[in-house]
Structures are given as structure tokens and as C-alpha cells.
Amino acid sequence: MAAKTTTGHEGCAVSYLEYTVKHTPSGVRKVLYLNWPLALLLTAVAAIGILMLYSVAGGSFNPWAEPQAKRYALGFAVMFVVAMVPIWFWRNMSVLAYAISVLLLVGVELVGVEGKGAQRWIDLGFMRLQPSELMKVTLVMLLAAYYDWLPIKKTSRPLWVLLPVILILIPVALVLRQPDLGTSILLITGGGLIMFLAGVHWAYFAVVLTAIGGLVTAVFNSRGTDWQLLADYQYRRIDTFLDPASDPLGAGYHITQSKIALGSGGWTGRGFMQGTQSRLNFLPEKHTDFIFTTLAEEFGFVGAVSLLALYALIIVFCVASALANRDRFSSLLTLGVAVTFFLFFAVNMSMVMGLAPVVGVPLPLVSYGGSAMLILMLGFGLVQSAHIHRPR
């Protein structure tokens, strides 16, 4: 791949050409330059996940823990391979990757498999691919490449702001059709945050946030009036989120039971495999979206905070790597993957702790699920590649 020749466009600053590649490690030595602490942290989190899946299965490697372990091994291999490939190759792949992801999302519309009432998967035979997951990483790649390509002076010009917004909204629209509100929110927030990192003017964000604030206020104030903006059942969903006790057997059931599981953990928890809430099936989705509650119930505050600390450390290592990287694409990509990862666990934890509505976001690397894990590891592969191939 002729990485060094993609400099054709006038005014297009290709940042990685500004450093000498000769200092970049090559061959087997790359392995030594891998961000090993980050790899260890990821493995630690995945190990916790496998342990919890073993517990919720009632002390059995099947049906969840063993496949999850195999997938993590595969994911780690994917990360390793991606890391070995120079970052400029990935930069050049960005547009293609984005285009493929969009096509897959369209494909889901046509041949997708229904799962839990939403079309999300394409069955590839050996695994089920969730294109919306893939989109999370490829969108980050595309936006990082876009701002790497865009001269910095143009960053805040309306037209050049509108373009990435459209690039974000295309997959969001497709994902919403599935319908998958959680992923849509993650895509919008993740994309917006990358634009923010790239240096788009504060005012744009201020306007958007104000508009959202105004809309929310309007929605609430319109309730019961002639110009009511949402249907009644939608308001009831909001009510359930705000006060789960109002509908303890309906939609509020998940949240109430989840809080009970968390709370009953106490300081040190009920002990491994002793959580009554999960063992007796009071917890919904205990191996996927709500797996954190099992951890919190069995290992208590100490266990929950430990996991949170591991996640925070992963973010810290990513941010440190990004800030130390003088390559614009690499920094933005690394920060973008970190933000996506952050949004995953922050939304999931808020959800199970009753701070956010239940929107169906898994706990990264811990929840049972193949494609989410593989794609996250792919993302961290990119981060590793940026780390290894950074200008020195």
C-alpha cells in the first residue's frame, strides 16, 4: 500500500508526512512498542466479564463464559493484527470502511435478522454481524480522517461543519430505523465529541445544547395541552424512567430489580455466586445489559468501584497516548475510540443505576455479545497502531 503517496490534494495537510518514518519501529520490534498496560487493562476487564458470566450461569462455563473467552481471544488477535498495520494505512481506509458500514446498515434493512423486536444483525454464517457496532468505530475513523484532511482554519466554517454533521446523521438515521435508540444516541454523542475535539467553535455546541434543552422543556410543558408533542404512551415511558416505582411490574420492573440488586450488595457484596437477585432470576438480561448489577450484588461497592476504576484507567491510558501523539489523525482517532468506549460504560452504568433510561447499551468487554467485543477490540487495535506508529 503506497501510504506515502496519498498527498495529491492542494491545501490538504497530510500530517504523518511531517515526521520521519525511520524512527518508527518495524518488524518484530513493533511488539515491544505496543501499549502493553492498555492491553493488560482490557484483558483484566474481559476476565471480570468472563467471571461474571460464569456466575450468572449458576457456576458454569456454558452457555456464556466459554464462548465469551474464545471471542476475547479472537478479539485480542484482531487487536494485535490491526496494531501491526501502520496507522496511515487505516487512515486511507477510513472512507472505504465508512462506506462499507453504511452499506451494511442498509443491508440490515433488507436481510436483517429480527432480534428482540429490532433488526440488528446480518447472519454471516460463522457469526452475526451487527453493522451498527461496526459503525461506531468506522465513524470515528472517518471523522478523524476528515479533520486530519481539513485545514484547521476551515474547521469552524458552517459548510465544513455541516458536512461531518451529515456524515454522522446518515448512519444515525439508519440505526434509528432498526430501531435502536441506544446506538443512535452513542453515535450522535460520539461524533459530536470528536467534532468538539477537532476544534469546532464552541458556539455551535452551545446552540445545539440550548436547542435540545429548549426542546425537552417544550415537550414537558406541552403535556396535557392542545399542542402536546409526544403521544401519551411516550410520556408514560418517561414517567417510568423518572419514577420506576410507579410501574413496578411493567417497564419499571427492570430498573427497580436492578437497583435492588445493586443496593443489596452493600460494601463487599454477597459473595461470588451468592447474589440472590441474579440467581433467582429477578434480574432481567442478567448476562447482557444488566450484568453490572450481578457484579455489584456479588462483589459490592468494592467490586463495582474496582471495575469503574479499570474503565477509567483505560480511558486515562488512551487520553495520555492521544495527547502524546503529534499526529492529528492518530490523536483524534485515539480520543474518539476512548470517547466511544467511555460512552458505552457510562450509559450502561447510568442505566442500571437508574440514572438514565433503559436504552439497551451493553457494558463493554463484560456483557455477553460477540460482535460488540470484536469491534471494540478492533477499535483498540487502531489505538495501538496509532501508539506504535506515532511520530518520534
Added chain:
Amino acid sequence: MKRPTRDNTESQKKITRRGLVLGGGMAGVVGLLGLRMRYLQVDQADQFRLLADENRINIHLIPPSRGRIFDRSGRVIAENIPSYRINLIREQAGDVEDVIARLSKLLRLNPEELEKAREDLAKLRGDTPVTVADRVSWEDISRVAVNAPALPGVTPEVGLSRHYPMGADYSHVVGYVGPVSDRDLERIDAPDALLLIPRFQIGKIGLERRREDSLRGKAGTKRVEVNAAGRVMRELDRVEGEAGADIQLTLDNALQSYVTARLEGESAAAVVMDCETGDLLACASTPGYDPNLFVRGISQADYSSLLENKYRPLPNKTVQGVYPPGSTFKMITALAALEDGQVDPNETVYCPGFLKVSNRRFHCWKRAGHGNVDLHRSLRESCDVYYYDLALRVGIDKMAEMARKLGLGVEHDLPMTSVAEGLIPNKLWKATTRGEDWRIGDTANAAIGQGYVLSSPLQLAVMTARLATGRSVSPRLVRSVDGVEEPPKPSESLGLNENTLREVRRAMYAVSNNRRGTAYGSRIIEDAFRMAGKTGTSQVRNITAAERARGVFRNEDLPWERRDHALYVNFAPYEAPRVAVAVIVEHGGGGSSVAAPIARDITLQALYGEDPPLEAYPSKDRGRIQTQQEQLRSRLDRHGGEDNDRA
């Protein structure tokens, strides 16, 4: 093509700056999540731990066994027997209809029960056991158990169910139990959690209902861990309940059975009371019904036939039935007049066969009249005119006062259903309830226990006991609860003049022992057990002048429901009273011909404690009595054999 270095540096600075801002934001969110964890897991931990336990722990009630009921000598009147039922669990059955079809080949399934079971199976959760056959025999249970492999989801269950081995004998006194109904729950303010157990039995009527609190006992509890689907995972611990208290009655089973048998075939009631303690020794109302039918859930057909029976088997005629006491009220009138000094026992009143009161003729039962009548003769021969005369002298209010003193028109405190107050009228009563003035004719009617006067057989027995002892004897039904005696209510002197009382008793003695007494035909020969009594024949209709003229008021010529009630009250032995007896035969005819022989037989049975020797009867009756005794004995034996019927 190199980008100006400055531009690059600037852009890197911006990314760094914004990256730090974002990093700060993320750190803030992580901090917030940490705080939330702290709040939920440390600050609120106790509350959530409690909620988690509430989730997983269900408290199941263990129904206590109901207290048993015994007669005074310890014979079982109400007991709990194992009851076998067959439950079906839908989840485990697979094809429910197939299992039911196979089950119906093994035992007879009640179509009604099956219909309800099908409904429940469709409605209730899959792991709920639904009863498809209740009260099946041990043989049927065994047959099901042997075939268990072919009957998935079928489980035999043993519970306790009420059983009344004496059948109808105690149907009115003891009553019966039945499953809690919605109406029962409405009636009770703070229902015991036990009542919410499906098929839990509570007292519906009679003693079973009135003493429900003692009999029920306290529920035990069993804590079980359940999963989210409600399936029981394991038992955590259990607290045993308290069985209900056993109740011993004052009734004597042998006597009660005898009385019931003796009254059989009539719509009648009899009460036997201990004169000293007030203990009810027998308290029977016929016809009865089998309380076991109600425990099982009586069929519509059986219930309709009970309701439509003109002899009214359901009400307890001993305490609930009120009748004009007729001539048995004459002792009251006499005592009221004597106590008030209106008449002297030796004073005579002339009876021409009627008394004209405000232009209306009040007739004596003896149309030709009794001639000169004193107290003794008036009671012995039951002269009506004598009492019209006395009543007009003493007035209704004094009579009513005396009646209440002797226990009429008063609700006696007994643990039975609908214990009637009866009715003893006075001037105030008529003014307030009828809005009419008391008439002199009303007094004349009341004098012979007709008109407004109403009393129950129980009240008449109490009256007789009080006459016999001169003390305020109160009836008692429950002898002890859980082995702790319930003492009889202390009786005190009624404050009546002993001489007048003696005169009245002597006259009552003459009723059954004097050749001219109205109950002489039903006398007791055995000297130690001679009785003193009073006949009564109370009209349930007015005899019109035309009927009187035609002479058509022979009972046998009238339809059953218009015939007179036959009454008899007595105490015995005359010298040292032990029992007081009141008998009423609804529409039975004359007190002397119908009620008195029954009362005599009951009295002898009570005093001997077994079939009396024939020597106790007048010699010319002995042949007939012997036949009657044999008949009753065989009836009682047959009845005893019914105990083992399959519930």
C-alpha cells in the same frame, strides 16, 4: 506540501486543550457514577437488602388444625379427618386433557368439579396446583399413586377436613364449617391471613361460627425462597402454629341422640336443662340435616330440598323458633298475680266456659266450663277463665315483668346462631311498635300465652328450671375450652315468695300425677322420678264464631300448617329437681296427647341415663313403650353405623 509548522502546533494545542476538557468531563461523569454506587450500595444498602429479601422470600402459612368438639363425656362431635385430594400442575402435565382422560379411567371425577378445575387450569399460573378431585377415598388415592408414572403433573395431597361423626344430631347446635366466602371476608374487619388460603374452612353457623376464634387456632409460618417465577426453591425455616382449642359441650351425647331419634318424623324441638347448673344436656331440633354435606359443598338439589321441606330442617327451632307458649305461660300469670297479692291460692273463680271482656267472649278450652276453680285446679286442668280473671286484676306490665324474671322475652347468651329474644308484650311495647293503645283483650290473650306472646323452647326450659329452683338459672352450652372450665353463671334467688312457688309446683305436680291432670296419661310411676309439668296447646289461628258454632276445630280436620302447636314443660324429680325439659311439636295437636309423652320419655332417659325400665311407666302403657324403645334403639344403632361413610 508541508503544512506550516505553526498551523500544526496550533491544531495540536487545540486538540490537547479540548482533550483535557473532555477528559475532565469524563472524570466528572466517572466520579458521579462512583458517588451513585456509594449512595446505592453503602447509604441505601440496608433498605435494598430488605427489598431483595422481600423479593426472594415468600411466607407461606401453615393452617392450624381446628379445635375439636366433644360432648360432656368426651365423645367426639366434630373432628378433623384426613382428606385426600388430587391436584394437577399444568406445567408438568403437558397435555392436560390427555392426563384428565387417563385420570377419569381410574376414578370417578365429578363433572362440576372438573369444569371448575379446567377454568382454573386455564386461568392460573402454570405451576399452581389445581384440585381436580376433592375428598377422594384412600383406594382412589392408592390407585392414582400406583399409576403415577402415566400421570405427569398429578399429585395426591393430604389435608385435614372437618367431619361430624354424629351427622344430623348436632346440626343445629354445632353448625358446620365451609370455605371462606367473599361475604365472610366483608363481614370481618381485619381478616386473619389464614382466611385468604383457598379452601380454608371457617365456622359458618352455630357454635362453629360463634366460637370461631377459639376453634381456629393460630397459623404457623414457613419461609421459602422463591425465584422470580414464584417457584419454591427451598424452605428456609418454619414456625409451628397453634392448634385450635378443643371445646367440650354440656350436651350429653346419649341423651342428644335419643332426643333427636324420639322427635324424628315431627317438626319439633326439645331442650333438656340441668336445673342447678343450667347445663344444656340436650338441645335438639328436628328434622335436622347432615352438616357434612355443607362441609363438602352442598349440591343445589340437596340445598333446594332442605329449603323446600315444610318441616324447615335448617333453622334451629330450640333457640331460633318462637311460638306462642300457650298454657305453659299460665305459671307466669299465676305468679304475677300471687306475688302482687291480687289473689290467694285458695280463692276460687267461677268458670262458666267463657269470660266476657269488654263485650267480647273469651272462651275456655272446656266449653262447658270448670265451675269453681282455685289455683291448684286451674293449673291441673288448665282452666283459661281463671287466668283471664287473674290477668285482668294484675295487668300486663306486672305479668311481663314476671315473665322476664323467669327468662322469657330475654335473649340468653349462648354460642348458637340467631338466639331469639322472643316477645313479651307490655303497654309500652305496643305503643312504640304498633302505635296502638293496649287493650284489655290483649291482656286476656297474654294470660294464656296467646296473642303477642312468643317464646322459644329454650326460654321455656329456662322458665321451668327457674320455677323448679326459685333461682335465676342461666343456660350454659360450653363446659370447657381447651380444658379450662367455663364456670356456669352464678344463679341468685329470684326473690319470689317460697310459699306461692310451692303452690305452683304442687299444681304442676298434679298436672301429671293427679287423675284429673291434663298430663296424667304421661305420668311417671317411679316414685323417685315423678315429674311436675304443664301442658300447652297454642293456636296458630283464630277460631271464628262460625267454626265454634259448627264445632269444627278438631285438629285432625285441619291442614297440617294450621293445626295447634303441642307444648309441654316439666321438671323432675318433683322433690329434688334435676332436669327441666321443654318440648314443642309444631302443629302437633294437643300438648297433653303429643308433647307430654315425648317429654316424659326424654325426662326418664335423662334421669336414668339409659333406657328406663318399663316399671317407670304406667302398666297399661308398658307394651306400647317397649315396642317404641325397641324401634328407637334400632334406629340409633343404625345411625351409629353411618359414622364410617366416606366423606
